[in-house]
Amino acid sequence: MRLRTVLAAVSAACLATALAAPAASAADEPPRLHDGFGLKVTEQPVWVDGHHRTFVFSVHSDAVPNPTLLPGQKAGQHPVMVTLPDDYASSGSTRYPVLYSLHGNPDVPNTQVNQQLAERSTEHVPLITVYPNGVRSWYSNWVNPGSLGPQNWETFHLDELIPFLDANLRTIGDRAGRAIAGHSMGGFGALHYAEHRPDLFSYVGSFSGGLDLLNQGVRAAVVGTELMPASGVPTVGADAIFGPPVWPLDGVWNAQSPAQHVSSLRGMGVALYTGNGGDLTVDPVLAVVENQARDTNLVTAANLTAAGIPFDFADYGDGSTWAPGCNGKHAQPACLQADLDHFVPLLMQRLQHP
Structure with missing residues (x-):
């Protein structure tokens, strides 16, 4: 799975797409944050532009x-x-509800595309959106981090960042005011976190997520993100995140696979989004990646159905009826914007909000 190609496609979209101006400035100065919950503020918030809706810290x-x-x-x-x-x-x-939005790999939280996705989907919506750092984390506490030292990403996001932001921003700081979603690796992370901590979230969404760690293509993707410098430096071993990816040593892979462990999502809003890759002769790498992701979403949907858990599933094929510019391939900004534009109204029907 050539993730460098995905990064190039998203980076090109970042340069090509201009942000729509929000209706009004949110503030002259961003909030000032205070240390706590295992986090030390190393850079205080700075607005990303003169519109004063989005800041980075x-x-x-x-x-x-x-x-x-x-x-x-x-x-x-x-x-x-x-x-x-x-x-x-x-x-x-x-106080406002919060959507935690998890990026894929290779990606960082503070890109122009991610800013655009958040600002457009929440314009005139009383919702805070948070993009945390994820690098190649697969949003998990790693089994064999080696010389890097602790890589406890689930602990960082759920036990440190969430209470930190609840203490520093005017959030609705409980399950009734919190949702989580993500793209690609982040879609995996969103379901993974929601399944592990259903006490934290009222709604979960996956956008082209690789949800099935029993799928050999997804296993190859995880190993690829571990071994490829384009996914982060330094690189790490193929067993760093979930242990060895082969039977009979793959118990962690099986235990952490969201597709097979949906029962704890009962009572939560669930939404899945995926294309089918469209024309496989055009951008074949992005097409194959999305087609593989769709297979994992079909497995997840079947398990949700078997468990009697209601869910929304936008299986939009080649994207031609989903949104202008969406071609059903992986990491397409037009498809992701349409996903979020559909998802935000769903979660706002359930979340407590002003």
């Missing part, structure tokens, strides 16, 4: 003190991007 985490790095990232730090509601600054003591 950085923290050091006790759970992942030495993350692998992608270009532009700083050693020992985790960038986090936050998009506020349009009226956050002027709404007094009003």
Whole structure:
């Protein structure tokens, strides 16, 4: 799975797509954050542009003190991007629900594409969106991190970052005001986290997620992200995240696969989104990656159905009826924007909000 090609496609889209201006400035100064819950603020929030809706800050985490790095990232730090509601600054003591949005690999949270996805899907919506750093994490506590030291990403995100932001921002700081979603590796992470901690989330969404660790293509993708410098440096061993990927040593892979462990999602809103890759002769790598992701979503959907758990499933094929510019392939901004534009109204029907 040539993830370098996916990164190039997304980077090109970042340069080509201009952000729509939000209706109003959220604040003159971003919030000032205070250390706590295992996190030390290394860079205070800075607005990403003059629209004053989205800011980026950085923290050091006790759970992942030495993350692998992608270009532009700083050693020992985790960038986090936050998009506020349009009226956050002027709404007094009003508290807002939060959507944690997990990026794929190779990607970083604070890209122009991710900013656009968040701002467009939440324009005039009373919802905070948080993009945390994930690098090649697969949103898991690693089994064999080796010389990197602790890589406890699940601990970082769920036990440190969530209470940290609840303490520093005007959030609705409980399950009724919290959702999680993600793209590709982040779609895996969203279901993985929701299944492990259903007490934290009311809604979960996956956008082209690789949800089935029993699928050999997904196993190859995980190993690829471990071994390829384009997924982060330094590289790590093929057994770093989930242990050896082969039977009979693959018990962690089997135990951590979201597709087979859906029962704890009962009572939670669930939404899955995927294309089929469209024309396989056009952008064949992106087409094959999306087609593989779709297979894992079909397995997950079958298991949700067997468990009697209601869910929404947008299986939009080649994308031609889903959104203009969506071609059903992996990591297409037009497809992802349509996914989020559909998902946000669903979760707002369930989340507590102003």
